[in-house]
Amino acid sequence: MSVLQEISSDVRNMKQMENFVLFRRTNEIKEELRRGVRKSYREVIDVSWGDPHRAGVKPLSFVRQVLAACLYPELMDGDKLMVDVKQRAQRLLGTCAGGSVGSYCATAGIPQILQSISQYIMRRDGGVPCHPENIYISPGSQWALTNILKVLVNSEASPRTGVLIPVPCHSTTIISLTTLGAVAVPYYLREERGWALEMEELQRALDSAKGVCNPVALYMINPGNPAGYVQSRKSIQEVIRFAAEKKLFLLADEVYQDCVYGKESEFVSYKRALAEIGAPLSDSVELASFHTASKGLMGECGLRTGYVELVNLDPAVMKHINNLFSTNSCPILGQIALDVMVNPPQPGDPSYPLYLKETQHIRASLAQNVRRVEEVINSFPDFSCQPLEGGAFAFPRLFLPPKAIERAKEAGLQPDTFYCLRLLEEAGVLFSPGTEYGQKEGTYHIRFCIMTPTDTMEEILRRLSAFHEQFMKEFS
Amino acid sequence: MSVLQEISSDVRNMKQMENFVLFRRTNEIKEELRRGVRKSYREVIDVSWGDPHRAGVKPLSFVRQVLAACLYPELMDGDKLMVDVKQRAQRLLGTCAGGSVGSYCATAGIPQILQSISQYIMRRDGGVPCHPENIYISPGSQWALTNILKVLVNSEASPRTGVLIPVPCHSTTIISLTTLGAVAVPYYLREERGWALEMEELQRALDSAKGVCNPVALYMINPGNPAGYVQSRKSIQEVIRFAAEKKLFLLADEVYQDCVYGKESEFVSYKRALAEIGAPLSDSVELASFHTASKGLMGECGLRTGYVELVNLDPAVMKHINNLFSTNSCPILGQIALDVMVNPPQPGDPSYPLYLKETQHIRASLAQNVRRVEEVINSFPDFSCQPLEGGAFAFPRLFLPPKAIERAKEAGLQPDTFYCLRLLEEAGVLFSPGTEYGQKEGTYHIRFCIMTPTDTMEEILRRLSAFHEQFMKEFS
Numbered sequence: 001m002s003v004l005q006e007i008s009s010d011v012r013n014m015k016q017m018e019n020f021v022l023f024r025r026t027n028e029i030k031e032e033l034r035r036g037v038r039k040s041y042r043e044v045i046d047v048s049w050g051d052p053h054r055a056g057v058k059p060l061s062f063v064r065q066v067l068a069a070c071l072y073p074e075l076m077d078g079d080k081l082m083v084d085v086k087q088r089a090q091r092l093l094g095t096c097a098g099g100s101v102g103s104y105c106a107t108a109g110i111p112q113i114l115q116s117i118s119q120y121i122m123r124r125d126g127g128v129p130c131h132p133e134n135i136y137i138s139p140g141s142q143w144a145l146t147n148i149l150k151v152l153v154n155s156e157a158s159p160r161t162g163v164l165i166p167v168p169c170h171s172t173t174i175i176s177l178t179t180l181g182a183v184a185v186p187y188y189l190r191e192e193r194g195w196a197l198e199m200e201e202l203q204r205a206l207d208s209a210k211g212v213c214n215p216v217a218l219y220m221i222n223p224g225n226p227a228g229y230v231q232s233r234k235s236i237q238e239v240i241r242f243a244a245e246k247k248l249f250l251l252a253d254e255v256y257q258d259c260v261y262g263k264e265s266e267f268v269s270y271k272r273a274l275a276e277i278g279a280p281l282s283d284s285v286e287l288a289s290f291h292t293a294s295k296g297l298m299g300e301c302g303l304r305t306g307y308v309e310l311v312n313l314d315p316a317v318m319k320h321i322n323n324l325f326s327t328n329s330c331p332i333l334g335q336i337a338l339d340v341m342v343n344p345p346q347p348g349d350p351s352y353p354l355y356l357k358e359t360q361h362i363r364a365s366l367a368q369n370v371r372r373v374e375e376v377i378n379s380f381p382d383f384s385c386q387p388l389e390g391g392a393f394a395f396p397r398l399f400l401p402p403k404a405i406e407r408a409k410e411a412g413l414q415p416d417t418f419y420c421l422r423l424l425e426e427a428g429v430l431f432s433p434g435t436e437y438g439q440k441e442g443t444y445h446i447r448f449c450i451m452t453p454t455d456t457m458e459e460i461l462r463r464l465s466a467f468h469e470q471f472m473k474e475f476s
Numbered sequence: 477m478s479v480l481q482e483i484s485s486d487v488r489n490m491k492q493m494e495n496f497v498l499f500r501r502t503n504e505i506k507e508e509l510r511r512g513v514r515k516s517y518r519e520v521i522d523v524s525w526g527d528p529h530r531a532g533v534k535p536l537s538f539v540r541q542v543l544a545a546c547l548y549p550e551l552m553d554g555d556k557l558m559v560d561v562k563q564r565a566q567r568l569l570g571t572c573a574g575g576s577v578g579s580y581c582a583t584a585g586i587p588q589i590l591q592s593i594s595q596y597i598m599r600r601d602g603g604v605p606c607h608p609e610n611i612y613i614s615p616g617s618q619w620a621l622t623n624i625l626k627v628l629v630n631s632e633a634s635p636r637t638g639v640l641i642p643v644p645c646h647s648t649t650i651i652s653l654t655t656l657g658a659v660a661v662p663y664y665l666r667e668e669r670g671w672a673l674e675m676e677e678l679q680r681a682l683d684s685a686k687g688v689c690n691p692v693a694l695y696m697i698n699p700g701n702p703a704g705y706v707q708s709r710k711s712i713q714e715v716i717r718f719a720a721e722k723k724l725f726l727l728a729d730e731v732y733q734d735c736v737y738g739k740e741s742e743f744v745s746y747k748r749a750l751a752e753i754g755a756p757l758s759d760s761v762e763l764a765s766f767h768t769a770s771k772g773l774m775g776e777c778g779l780r781t782g783y784v785e786l787v788n789l790d791p792a793v794m795k796h797i798n799n800l801f802s803t804n805s806c807p808i809l810g811q812i813a814l815d816v817m818v819n820p821p822q823p824g825d826p827s828y829p830l831y832l833k834e835t836q837h838i839r840a841s842l843a844q845n846v847r848r849v850e851e852v853i854n855s856f857p858d859f860s861c862q863p864l865e866g867g868a869f870a871f872p873r874l875f876l877p878p879k880a881i882e883r884a885k886e887a888g889l890q891p892d893t894f895y896c897l898r899l900l901e902e903a904g905v906l907f908s909p910g911t912e913y914g915q916k917e918g919t920y921h922i923r924f925c926i927m928t929p930t931d932t933m934e935e936i937l938r939r940l941s942a943f944h945e946q947f948m949k950e951f952s
Contacts, residue, residue, distance in 0.1 A: 302808035
């Protein structure tokens with residue numbers, strides 16, 4: 001007997017993730033392999049996460065050296081570390097209370113690191129002003145997003161608060177929204193046009209909310225996750241004008257901003273695009289932009305650190321946001337990684353040659369993976385991958401035969417979950433199903449991380465191709 | 477004009493911390509000192525936080541060495557690190573996906589570290605069983621507490637959900653509670669009896685909730701914060717029986733469990749005391765116990781890591797808790813620090829002599845600080861400190877003259893905030909006022925961290941004594 005008579009309905013409503021069945025089976029298979037059970041593969045390759053290190057990408061040496069030196073300053077005595085590593089570590093230790101990364105810091109983050117971030121944003125945006133007091137560092141960008149949503153979503157309102165979100169969209173945002181009692185209002189990206197965000201569709205989505213909820217914000221992620229698009233400046237400006245007209249708060253998830261590889265693609269921040277539109281919009285449209293140390297070239301997910309920049313917010317609202325961010329402070333080591341991320345070694349610095357070599361290697365591997373993924377997937381008649389322009393994932397469409405769909409239903413699974421489960425079982429490769437991200441009814445997709453060493457990606461594609469051919473034959 | 481017409485009332489209600497005025501003035505004074513403004517002190521000593529490193533305590537070398545080696549494994553090539561440091565780092569890296577501390581891990585925490593924690597708990601509790609699947613690692617123990625409260629507190633319920641909390645109580649818990657829409661039902665600890673928790677008072681508090689809210693849980697912190705008591709086994713068992721009878725969920729904040737120094741004091745965990753009571757209570761009373769790497773001898777606040785162990789929870793409730801902890805994963809480096817905390821170097825290990833020396837030094841300093849704080853404070857007729865038995869703080873009572881109280885009111889401040897502000901201004905020492913923690917009406921207190929080097933504490937006491945004498949004379 002429990003003393004808990006009631007579970008908060010927010011918690012009760014929390015969506016069970018569709019791919020839990022896949023995680024459980026992965027653990028079982030790993031255990032079977034450990035016990036020596038024979039399979040056609042010797043290990044499971046798990047690319048269901050956006051986690052480059054897990055997939056075998058090496059961490060950047062400069063980041064790790066600075067962190068190690070900050071943790072154990074005695075390391076700076078010898079000649080094992082470059083002089084710029086030591087200088088950076090010493091400068092950063094000077095910003096920590098008591099000179100220790102073990103101290104608490106101000107809840108918005110270490111002031112000097114907020115300053116570094118604001119300078120980075122200004123450089124990135126061609127000089128558009130950025131003020132450190134509008135930036136909050138947090139334990140992961142998702143945490144920051146949830147805090148902003150807490151201010152936007154009135155859980156007691158009737159009709160409920162609505163937030164427009166793209167379909168497909170990574171699942172953590174959807175969970176955050178529904179947990180807070182908001183309604184996720186879907187707008188569908190047009191897959192056939194490279195997952196384009198179309199204005200008529202945004203308008204349709206907004207209209208669909210009438211009588212259901214009160215939409216107050218528009219969320220988008222650029223570069224995309226799970227779909228690997230990069231929005232054009234024109235598209236971004238259209239979205240901003242739409243938001244201005246409809247009085248929507250803009251939530252711009254820009255965590256893959258350093259991860260753009262499409263030949264015609266360029267990362268333009270929502271903040272920059274807004275500034276370029278000029279007054280009165282540039283002084284009035286409310287915007288939150290998110291970034292992190294977990295993604296892109298750095299890929300330090302384990303440090304749990306991100307930040308949000310807030311633009312054009314009412315001072316009264318900023319005060320509430322300040323209160324919310326006051327309830328937790330974020331890991332110091334993650335902040336140190338952010339400092340390195342926004343201010344990496346420069347030409348002439350002793351650590352620059354190694355830094356350049358390592359980042360070029362990651363970029364070159366990614367470019368090769370992109371080429372090979374598009375090539376292999378699109379070589380199948382029942383598989384289709386839109387051009388990959390940015391982010392860390394491929395999200396190809398799967399044209400499943402009716403018999404496979406039927407079999408999935410018999411197994412009580414979504415068709416793409418069924419496909420992923422069979423792929424895992426037979427080829428030892430873990431992807432996640434499109435179901436988890438939302439997709440147009442009757443379409444099926446899979447998502448996998450493409451930030452891997454090139455030989456890992458070749459192995460994935462080899463296993464996937466053999467499996468896919470077999471699977472399609474079985475259900476044809 | 478803001479597009480935000482409404483701020484969620486939960487956020488609006490969030491309590492502004494009383495000592496904000498003190499923080500602001502501290503920053504101004506630091507800036508004045510930097511600019512060369514002459515004062516009777518050359519730097520501000522800030523002991524308003526429970527942050528040993530900030531106060532000058534040195535981090536433990538073994539912890540930092542293992543962390544540095546995990547971050548930058550190349551460090552293990554040389555002979556700079558002891559062999560047990562390397563072994564530990566290698567073992568822990570083996571538990572990280574892709575062998576990198578930059579990867580995500582399971583949301584409950586790294587399984588092998590959960591295992592280490594469960595073994596520690598069993599040793600601590602004389603063999604009472606502990607299952608790793610009942611433990612969740614989180615970014616700080618406060619985060620874990622908030623998650624458990626989310627399950628206990630039904631924000632839509634009428635009457636509202638109540639949680640019994642001690643007075644005094646550290647403010648983050650109160651903020652978490654009210655932010656979630658719960659009612660904090662105060663029970664007063666009896667200062668004159670060493671801040672004892674008395675059963676009649678618990679009953680009075682519960683009765684006081686009638687018609688106001690529906691109390692579902694009882695929160696206590698042992699060893700205490702801000703008051704430095706340690707609960708006896710008998711007192712703990714009385715509380716457990718009370719909770720069983722009244723069907724209250726027990727929230728046991730035990731983050732100072734390795735920080736007990738009272739001669740007659742011993743840390744007994746709520747879980748152990750519950751097991752010792754035996755069936756049927758030991759199989760039915762629901763309990764959450766919190767611990768952290770931020771406090772005690774380790775003091776690694778900057779890593780942001782704690783954990784919660786759940787006892788006797790309904791499996792259906794555990795499932796919801798599991799969902800809540802799934803929305804975030806916690807920093808890997810903090811988990812590594814937890815592994816070291818629950819499994820420090822042992823006699824015979826190469827790192828043991830240094831570890832022993834460092835921990836003995838911290839304990840000896842703390843013991844001396846405790847003796848000196850009691851001695852100095854109790855030497856004043858209008859100042860009184862109960863025996864300090866555990867935790868990191870002193871919370872002495874201040875008998876303020878009516879004139880001082882009047883002057884404080886004129887300044888729009890609580891009397892103890894006024895005292896702290898004057899102490900800061902004139903002596904350059906930052907304490908926090910009792911107001912922030914709750915106190916019996918008409919009583920005034922100050923809180924300060926006693927985990928400092930001994931010379932720092934002497935300097936604090938010297939400045940405090942001179943100021944206090946002067947202040948009391950001024951308002952007598």
